[in-house]
Amino acid sequence: MNKPASFGKALPMTITLLACMFAGLGALFVLAPATAAAFYGIDAGSSSGLFYVRAVGFRDLALATYLFGLTLTRQFRALSIVMLSTLVIPVGDILLLAVSGGARPIHYLLHAASFLCFAGLAWWAGRSESAR
Template identity: 40%
Template sequence: MASPPSDLRLWAVLALGPVFLALGVLFLAAPALGALVYGVPEPGGVGRTYPRAIGARDAALALDLAGLSLFSTRHAVPVVLAASLVIPACDLALILSAGTAAWWQVAVHAESAGVLALSALWLAGRGRSA
């Protein structure tokens, strides 16, 4: 059963959606700027496909979170948020291994991981007590 519209958990997860959707649109529409935000050098030519793939991934995550929040059980959302930690963990590993990222680019990925982890923990904890 989905959360009722008055449930703060629903709105907290739905608030993450526009953030990931905006990132997705940025990477799809402006791959050079997306690469800068991500923490890698701007790719040229066919290499611009990679930032766009990141954009598609982020947009899909936004839609997944919205769909799960509105139409799934309250237990599914924290599981998906926790599983989604693979995304920023891999992103961090990739930019650190490339050695091209500035501190703020590393911080963006670490913050993303933190938000996903804290949200998953908060939602899982609330789900058990409800």
């Protein structure tokens, strides 16, 4: 028997924590774009950079809403699909950082960690009994 492991409340709690983290980042990026720009690896001196950081903030707020809503309704198959689709975001962010030329290794590391986090959670959500 190859029955997927059941982790009870661990998966919903983990995804809820991730949603809260992205909600916090989104709020920071929207409300304090200059501070967030340094965190993100963007030049805070340019107005276009600050607009970009705010756009990233709204993207992160939307992502947090998707994650929280799908977790609340226990739609783990949909969560798995959303998280797999979300892998485009950290890949795109890494490419944008590379093109900008101003990023340091820590910026790449943060986006790589985001990629691994979403990939792992997508796999976990897809294997959960609730996704079947």
